[in-house]
Amino acid sequence: MTKQIILNAFEMSSSMHNSHGLWKHPDNKRHRRYKDLDYWIELAKLLERGMFDAIFFADVLGIYDIYQKSKDPSIRDGLQVPVNDASLLISAMASVTENLSFAITVSTTYEPPFGNARRFSTLDHLTKGRIAWNVVTSYLPNAARNFGLPDMIKHDERYNKADEFLEVSYKLWEQSWEDNAMIENVETNTLVDPEKVHEINHEGTYFKVEGPHLSEPSIQRTPVIYQAGTSERGREFAAKHAECIFVGGPTPERIRFYTEDIRQRAQKHGRNPDNIKIISFLSVIVAETTEEAWQKFEEYNKVWSSDAAKAQFGASGYDIAEFEGVDPNEPFEYKKSTEGGHYKAATLTKDAPKKLSVGEALKRFESLDRTQIIVGNPSEVADAIQRQFEESGVDGFNLNHLVTPGDLESFIELVIPILQERGLYKKQYQSGTLREKLFPRGKSILPDDHPGSQYRRVLTER
Numbered sequence: 001m002t003k004q005i006i007l008n009a010f011e012m013s014s015s016m017h018n019s020h021g022l023w024k025h026p027d028n029k030r031h032r033r034y035k036d037l038d039y040w041i042e043l044a045k046l047l048e049r050g051m052f053d054a055i056f057f058a059d060v061l062g063i064y065d066i067y068q069k070s071k072d073p074s075i076r077d078g079l080q081v082p083v084n085d086a087s088l089l090i091s092a093m094a095s096v097t098e099n100l101s102f103a104i105t106v107s108t109t110y111e112p113p114f115g116n117a118r119r120f121s122t123l124d125h126l127t128k129g130r131i132a133w134n135v136v137t138s139y140l141p142n143a144a145r146n147f148g149l150p151d152m153i154k155h156d157e158r159y160n161k162a163d164e165f166l167e168v169s170y171k172l173w174e175q176s177w178e179d180n181a182m183i184e185n186v187e188t189n190t191l192v193d194p195e196k197v198h199e200i201n202h203e204g205t206y207f208k209v210e211g212p213h214l215s216e217p218s219i220q221r222t223p224v225i226y227q228a229g230t231s232e233r234g235r236e237f238a239a240k241h242a243e244c245i246f247v248g249g250p251t252p253e254r255i256r257f258y259t260e261d262i263r264q265r266a267q268k269h270g271r272n273p274d275n276i277k278i279i280s281f282l283s284v285i286v287a288e289t290t291e292e293a294w295q296k297f298e299e300y301n302k303v304w305s306s307d308a309a310k311a312q313f314g315a316s317g318y319d320i321a322e323f324e325g326v327d328p329n330e331p332f333e334y335k336k337s338t339e340g341g342h343y344k345a346a347t348l349t350k351d352a353p354k355k356l357s358v359g360e361a362l363k364r365f366e367s368l369d370r371t372q373i374i375v376g377n378p379s380e381v382a383d384a385i386q387r388q389f390e391e392s393g394v395d396g397f398n399l400n401h402l403v404t405p406g407d408l409e410s411f412i413e414l415v416i417p418i419l420q421e422r423g424l425y426k427k428q429y430q431s432g433t434l435r436e437k438l439f440p441r442g443k444s445i446l447p448d449d450h451p452g453s454q455y456r457r458v459l460t461e462r
């Protein structure tokens with residue numbers, strides 16, 4: 001059978017997300033409606049009609065304030081601020097869908113593992129196993145200062161802390177409660193058997209947690225683990241813990257490199273690489289005709305905000321304003337290291353198809369990047385997606401939105417049917433939990449080769 005494409009809708013509970021400046025486009029509704037529950041309920045129903053695997057909510061806990069050393073460019077363009085807590089949308093979206101899953105982003109640097117474990121057990125119960133966790137270590141200095149730190153914890157150390165955070169989480173989700181602890185025995189006046197609910201007594205470098213977990217076991221126990229790091233340390237973390245990994249890169253070759261590297265690293269951790277899905281980015285502008293699609297592209301470019309794009313680049317730790325005014329013919333290179341996210345910085349240097357000059361690097365922010373967006377009529381778009389899917393070796397994509405919900409509606413109406421005809425996309429959902437849908441091996445809980453399963457008291461056959 002042809003390998004089928006996994007599709008997540010890449011979203012954020014915010015006025016704007018990645019489509020910089022497009023709040024000015026007359027068809028864009030999100031910056032007015034993101035606060036209304038019925039906006040997200042309608043979106044969930046639309047995505048389920050399009051048989052999306054999940055809606056994937058990004059999240060940040062601070063403002064991008066590196067560019068021009070100011071929060072103003074981000075606030076002015078609504079760049080991921082205002083932003084609300086997406087976890088509070090999930091129950092409503094789950095109540096109007098049966099198969100769509102939900103990924104939310106939680107930071108291992110600022111959230112406590114004990115409270116986070118209960119959040120995900122609760123959502124796993126309420127969604128009947130349709131929840132995933134996008135694990136981030138957070139790359140914004142303002143987030144550090146929002147949580148009482150003078151500055152960010154160093155890049156690699158954030159991942160060390162995240163490793164321990166996941167260890168505590170596995171102990172709570174996999175070890176603390178045995179499967180049949182809830183016994184409802186009226187004779188012995190026992191609802192829950194205390195012999196089957198265990199403290200975890202974790203004492204580590206970053207966390208001290210007694211337990212037991214406060215939630216009874218949910219169907220997946222550990223939510224499906226998403227992660228998106230492409231630095232050495234990030235890929236190491238992903239290879240150990242993640243089940244769905246997001247890799248970005250300007251060319252299919254670069255994406256294939258990351259994909260193969262992560263799969264090899266996973267094998268070193270004793271994991272079967274087939275228990276990992278690799279997802280990359282997809283941005284699409286589709287219309288009935290090629291001309292109409294390129295007309296949309298030009299309309300979007302007219303309202304594009306290069307300031308917001310430069311502000312978002314600040315997640316790399318680099319203030320791109322420092323390169324403005326430099327001789328444009330100078331080679332573009334970073335003179336100092338940063339503790340930000342390596343992924344964004346790499347797109348202009350080690351991951352760039354060729355060495356860039358300062359002028360070429362700065363030009364990347366001036367408009368929608370034609371090399372990173374598929375524009376065309378339905379069959380042109382389907383051809384490009386199929387090519388990207390086959391050349392990069394990924395298992396699927398995070399579909400970025402430009403104008404919402406219009407572009408998503410066009411994609412579902414015009415592109416999905418062609419991918420289905422080609423056997424590249426499902427015509428019906430697999431039954432079961434998110435983990436069963438992604439990895440059809442008939443089990444909702446972590447596979448035995450995942451490090452989280454070593455904390456289990458008994459290998460439960462669920």
Ligand SMILES: Cc1cc2nc3c(=O)[nH]c(=O)nc-3n(C[C@H](O)[C@H](O)[C@H](O)COP(=O)(O)O)c2cc1C
Nearest residue numbers: 058059105136138228229230231234246341342343
């Ligand atoms: C698809 C994708 C989604 C991401 N979502 C978030 C997010 O919601 N919040 C966040 O703080 N970081 C997010 N990141 C950033 C990653 O968590 C990570 O910090 C970044 O990729 C740099 O990792 P590295 O330094 O290991 O390369 C995302 C990255 C990618 C590629």
